[in-house]
Amino acid sequence: MSLVSLDQVHKYYGENHVLKGVDLKVEAGEVVSIIGRSGSGKSTLLRCMNGLEEYQKGAVIVDNQSVENDDYKLRLLSRSVGMVFQNFNLFPHMTVGENVMLATKLVMKKSSAESEMLAKELLEKVGLADKFSAYPGNLSGGQQQRVAIARSLAMSPKVLLCDEITSALDPELVGEVLKVLEKLKQEGMTLILVTHEMNFARDVGDRVVFMNQGRVWETGQSDEVFSNPQTEELQSFLAAVR
Amino acid sequence: MVQFTDWDILKNLLLAARWTILLSLLAFAGGGLFGLILTLLRSMRSKITTRIIQTYVEIFQGIPLLMQLFLTFFGLSLIGIEVDAWSAAVISLTLFSSAFFHDIWRGCIEALPKGQWEACRTLGLTYLQTMRYVIVPQAMRMSIAPTVGFSVQIVKGTALASVIGFVELTKAGTMINNAVFEPFKVFALVAVLYFLICFPLSVLARHLEKKNHVAR
Amino acid sequence: MSYQLDFAGLVPYLPQFAAGLWATIELTVISTLGGLLLGTLCAQGRISKDAWLRRSCSCYIEIIRNTPFIVQLFFIFFGLPALGLKLSAWQAGMFAMIINLGAYSAEIIRAGIDAAPKGQWEAGQTLGLTRRQVFWHIILLPAYQRVYPALVSQCIIVMLGSAVVSQISVEELTFSANFVQSRSFLSFESYMVAALVYLLLAILMRQTFALIKRFAFKNPSL
Numbered sequence: 001m002s003l004v005s006l007d008q009v010h011k012y013y014g015e016n017h018v019l020k021g022v023d024l025k026v027e028a029g030e031v032v033s034i035i036g037r038s039g040s041g042k043s044t045l046l047r048c049m050n051g052l053e054e055y056q057k058g059a060v061i062v063d064n065q066s067v068e069n070d071d072y073k074l075r076l077l078s079r080s081v082g083m084v085f086q087n088f089n090l091f092p093h094m095t096v097g098e099n100v101m102l103a104t105k106l107v108m109k110k111s112s113a114e115s116e117m118l119a120k121e122l123l124e125k126v127g128l129a130d131k132f133s134a135y136p137g138n139l140s141g142g143q144q145q146r147v148a149i150a151r152s153l154a155m156s157p158k159v160l161l162c163d164e165i166t167s168a169l170d171p172e173l174v175g176e177v178l179k180v181l182e183k184l185k186q187e188g189m190t191l192i193l194v195t196h197e198m199n200f201a202r203d204v205g206d207r208v209v210f211m212n213q214g215r216v217w218e219t220g221q222s223d224e225v226f227s228n229p230q231t232e233e234l235q236s237f238l239a240a241v242r
Numbered sequence: 243m244v245q246f247t248d249w250d251i252l253k254n255l256l257l258a259a260r261w262t263i264l265l266s267l268l269a270f271a272g273g274g275l276f277g278l279i280l281t282l283l284r285s286m287r288s289k290i291t292t293r294i295i296q297t298y299v300e301i302f303q304g305i306p307l308l309m310q311l312f313l314t315f316f317g318l319s320l321i322g323i324e325v326d327a328w329s330a331a332v333i334s335l336t337l338f339s340s341a342f343f344h345d346i347w348r349g350c351i352e353a354l355p356k357g358q359w360e361a362c363r364t365l366g367l368t369y370l371q372t373m374r375y376v377i378v379p380q381a382m383r384m385s386i387a388p389t390v391g392f393s394v395q396i397v398k399g400t401a402l403a404s405v406i407g408f409v410e411l412t413k414a415g416t417m418i419n420n421a422v423f424e425p426f427k428v429f430a431l432v433a434v435l436y437f438l439i440c441f442p443l444s445v446l447a448r449h450l451e452k453k454n455h456v457a458r
Numbered sequence: 459m460s461y462q463l464d465f466a467g468l469v470p471y472l473p474q475f476a477a478g479l480w481a482t483i484e485l486t487v488i489s490t491l492g493g494l495l496l497g498t499l500c501a502q503g504r505i506s507k508d509a510w511l512r513r514s515c516s517c518y519i520e521i522i523r524n525t526p527f528i529v530q531l532f533f534i535f536f537g538l539p540a541l542g543l544k545l546s547a548w549q550a551g552m553f554a555m556i557i558n559l560g561a562y563s564a565e566i567i568r569a570g571i572d573a574a575p576k577g578q579w580e581a582g583q584t585l586g587l588t589r590r591q592v593f594w595h596i597i598l599l600p601a602y603q604r605v606y607p608a609l610v611s612q613c614i615i616v617m618l619g620s621a622v623v624s625q626i627s628v629e630e631l632t633f634s635a636n637f638v639q640s641r642s643f644l645s646f647e648s649y650m651v652a653a654l655v656y657l658l659l660a661i662l663m664r665q666t667f668a669l670i671k672r673f674a675f676k677n678p679s680l
Contacts, residue, residue, distance in 0.1 A: 052360055071369070078366030089357035093379050102375060103365035155365065304614075304660035306621035308632060309653045316645040394524065401526035405625060412529055425536035433525045433533060440524035 001064065003028045003159055003190055004049060009058035011044055011214075018044050019055065020214040028158065031191045033201035033222070036211035037237060042194045045211065046161050049192070050074075050081040063158050078107065082152030086164040088144045090136040090151070096123065097132040100151045108155065115154075122150040126180050142173030146180055153184075160184065162193035178204075198241055202226045210234045246422045252431060258414030259435050265400045265410060266439075268332050270393055273339025280344040285351065285373065295344065302341035308402050310334045315406050331403035339396050346388045350381040387454055391447035394440045401436070411435060465647050471638040478634025479655055485630060486617040486663075488552060493559025493616065494609075500564035501571060502593055515564070522561030528622050530554050535626045551623035551630075559616045566608045570601030603675045610667040614660050621656070631655060 004026040011019035018041045026032050034042045047053040048060055051067050051074040060067040063080035067073075090099050100119040104110045110118070123129050126146040136144050145165055152160060162181070166174045178200050185191060185204060195201055201208055201222060208225040210218040210233075218225065218234045229235045284295050302310065314334040318325045325333070354377060362372040404413035415432035419425050468475075503515035522530065534557075535550035545553060574597050582592035602609065624632035635652035639645040 050364055052363065074363065075366045075368065078364055081364070083360075083364040085357055085361065087355075087357055089355070089361035091358065091361070091376050091380075093383065103367065106371050106375070107366040151365070301657065304618075304657040305653045306618040306632070306656055308621040308624075309635075309649060309656060312635075312649045313646070313653060316639075316649060320646050398526040401528045402622065404528070405622075412526065412532075415529070416532070419536065424540075425532070426538070426540035429529060429533040429537045433521075433529050436525045436529060437521065441520065444520070444524055 001061075002026060003030075003063060004192065005059075005061045006045075006048070007059045007061075009045075009048060009055050009060060011041075011048065011053065011055045018214050019048070021058070022214075022216055024209065024216060024219075026159070026190065026192060028190050029188050030207060031185050031205045032193070032207045032209060033205040034192065034194045034209045034211060035196075035198070035201060035237070036217075040211040041214045042211045043163055046163055046192065046194050049159075049161055050083055051077060052083075075107070078103075079155055080158045081161060082155055082157035082159070083161045083163065084145070084148050084152055084165045086167050088136070088141075088148045088168075090144055090148055092136055095133050095135055096128065096139070096147050099136065099147060100154050103151070104154050118154060119150070122153050123147070125153075125183070126150045127176070140173060141169045142176045145169065145177050149177075149180055149184075159190040159192060162191060162195070164194050164196065166195070166197055196241070198226070198238070210237070212237075246418065248427075251418055251422065251424075251428060254418055255411060255414055255428075255431055255435055258409060259411045259439070261408070261410040262397065262400050262412075262436075263439065265331060265335065265403060265408075266393070266397045269335035269339050269396050269400065272332065272336035273343055273396070274389075276336060276340035277343030277347065280340060281347045281351070284344070284348060299341045299345055302338055303345070307334070307338055307399055308405060310338055311402055311406050327403065327406045327408035330406055331400070331408050335396065335399055335403070338399065339392070342392055342395070343389070346392060347381065347385050350385040350388075351377060353384065354380055384454060387447050387450035390443055390450060394443045394447070397440050397443070398436070463647060463650075464644055465651070467642055467644050468638065468647055468651060471634075471642060471648075474634045474638055475631070475651065475655070478629065478631040478652075479659075481628070481630040482617075482620055482659070485552060485555060485620050485623070485628075486659075489555035489559055489616060489620070490613050492552075492556040494563055494613075496556060496560030497563030497567055498598070500560060501567040504564065504568050505571060505593075507589075519561045519564050522558055523565065527554065527558055527619050528625060530558060531622060531626060547623075547626045547628045550626060551620070551628040554623070555616055555620060558619065559612065562612045562616075563609060566605045566612060567601060569608075570603075570605035571597055573604050574601060599675070603677075606667075606671060606675075610664065613667070614663050617659060617663060618656060 002025040004024070006022055006024040009019050009022045010017070022041075022045060024045075034045065036042045044053055048055050049062060049067065051069065054069045062077065065073065065077055065080065067077060091102070094102065097116070097119050100122060101112075101115040104115040104118060105112065120129065120132060123132060126149055128143060128146055128150070131139060131143065131147070136147065139147065148165075149160075166177055169177065174197070178197065181191060181193075181200075182204055193201075193205075205222045208220065208222050209216055210225070210231075212233050218229065218231050225234070226238070229238055280295050280298070283291050311330060311334045314337075315325065315327070315330040318330065318333075358376055358380070359372065362376050367375070400410055401412040403410055404416065407413070409417070411432055415428050419428040422428065500515045500519065503511045504519075506512055531551065531554040534554050535545065535547065538545065538550075578596055578600075579592055582596045583589070587595065620630060621632040624630060624636060627633065631652050635648045639648040642648065
């Protein structure tokens with residue numbers, strides 16, 4: 001069984017049909033990039049994988065749990081699926097350390113000492129060991145995003161969803177965040193990212209999913225998709241972003 | 243006729259100002275407590291409660307405070323509860339400010355970015371945990387300035403208690419004026435005393451608001 | 459303690475209520491127009507280059523915002539004659555309401571002006587407009603638009619505040635209710651009717667302002 005499996009997922013915003021039967025399987029350890037024009041439904045698709053968006057038809061199964069709109073089930077799911085947002089969504093009134101430890105204490109019920117140790121270890125991993133007591137407001141965008149990654153990792157998820165996590169960053173700060181992702185890939189973390197970083201998708205990603213008009217338009221191994229796009233839509237998309 | 247020196251006038255006004263302050267404090271505490279309960283009830287997101295609370299707020303924000311005082315004063319005696327001017331003033335100012343406090347605090351909660359809720363959801367926090375650790379602390383920080391600002395409205399609102407016969411600063415002013423008949427002097431003094439109570443609060447509210455803006 | 463509410467007993471007094479309602483509407487319309495004009499001028503004064511004008515405008519705004527309306531009313535009606543300014547109850551009530559709304563709306567409008575991007579001033583001035591022209595032709599309308607909800611709420615607050623002018627015997631809605639209850643001894647019922655009318659007036663005002671908004675601001679909201 002795949003780690004993440006979507007089967008004929010349909011999603012409507014009122015009259016608007018945003019996902020028109022999406023099939024997608026992601027195996028453990030894979031790095032999958034979802035690309036496409038804005039409005040193609042790629043962020044919505046990602047948010048269906050952890051229940052932030054409801055879908056109307058089809059099935060989403062992650063780590064053998066069906067993703068349904070049920071608060072209790074979604075809370076259980078949060079231990080398998082982590083998410084990093086475009087705007088970080090750090091809690092501004094808590095220190096970096098408190099941000100990372102909040103869920104380990106409240107949800108995983110770990111002791112303070114244990115949580116603190118884990119938080120320090122994770123911050124070390126994203127290169128921010130010295131920022132434990134800083135407030136998010138005093139960090140750069142790139143640093144904030146790395147804290148957000150550490151915060152999700154604290155739940156030791158099986159898959160990490162990344163929703164355009166470099167789009168709100170100044171160009172010179174993008175690299176430090178991507179470097180963390182590369183490191184995670186080497187450790188075997190499953191990553192699904194909606195991204196504009198074509199170089200990253202090509203060089204680090206295993207597979208690319210091109211979304212167009214609410215459908216998976218084209219998909220394949222990264223190098224193949226980029227060097228030899230099959231559909232006209234993907235060709236024009238790639239030409240436009242390069 | 244009793245002779246009043248200027249000092250007598252001021253002294254009597256100051257004595258009456260104590261009641262203005264006490265009434266304000268009670269209305270602030272009562273209204274704050276009741277407003278908090280309303281806010282918590284509303285955050286349960288039940289459709290019926292929300293509708294009821296909305297109506298409550300619309301009524302208390304859509305009827306003159308003076309009318310609310312009259313209705314409390316006469317309405318309670320109608321159902322057999324004899325109230326004096328003092329209790330009627332406390333009750334109606336409490337209800338009045340609870341509606342406004344609720345509105346202010348709800349606004350602060352709703353002003354938080356949706357991402358804060360989403361982040362909590364993806365971390366697996368329950369609704370109550372989300373409120374307790376993430377939403378309320380931030381909303382509280384945001385609400386301090388407008389809450390202090392509204393306290394000025396409460397102090398000014400207490401002046402209307404004079405109309406139903408409660409002797410606070412304004413009523414004392416009217417009574418003294420009836421004795422000395424120096425309306426310019428008396429009402430100017432009354433205004434100055436209100437200003438001395440309200441202005442520091444206004445300045446504090448503005449200062450806090452500025453600090454909030456810088457912090458964000 | 460079973461008291462039967464008797465609204466039917468109020469029917470003979472409908473003319474009184476109607477007259478009071480009409481007076482309240484008149485007070486509201488005039489004070490809204492006058493108050494917003496005064497508020498706009500004052501907001502302009504607050505950003506003037508003339509320090510004295512700036513300071514006097516701030517002074518006026520702070521004094522009004524930090525004292526109760528009823529005290530302002532008593533001061534104007536009872537106190538000002540000592541300076542030789544004798545006003546009828548109606549004039550005093552109207553004057554007090556205009557001055558009151560003027561101060562509050564000045565503060566609101568100024569917030570809208572402050573939020574105008576600096577580029578708007580600069581663009582206007584590079585086109586050769588004077589500061590005053592930039593203010594009236596470029597800055598003002600978007601400023602109103604930005605703070606419109608707050609402005610509407612303030613106008614409604616002043617309408618509700620008009621109840622207080624009954625205390626100097628201006629014969630508006632609250633005065634009518636007082637009068638009717640003293641004649642009919644149906645005090646709760648009278649005030650209930652008046653309260654309901656105020657509530658409806660508040661709703662009506664909100665809708666009127668929503669209508670005005672559609673005509674006044676044709677550009678998409680800021």
